[in-house]
Amino acid sequence: MRLTIECEREEDGRWLAEVLELPGVLAYGKSPAEALARAQALALRVLADRLEHGEGAADLVTISFIAA
Secondary structure, eight states, rough: OEEEEEEETTSSOOOOETTTTTOEHHHHHHHHHHHHHHHHHHHHHHHHHHHHOOOOTOOOOOOOEEOO
């Protein structure tokens, strides 16, 4: 599974990173790197939760993050 993360600066100076393939998975940070790290961690938590509840595909062996 390949996940794309968009990162942009908000008007208030915070950085927002959003995982496009997982609606609602987004995170703020003081820097682009912090926002990306938080979004990656959250995406992994969401995918783990889905797998635990039988909602994920069994082929989730490799996960790649791409900053867009």
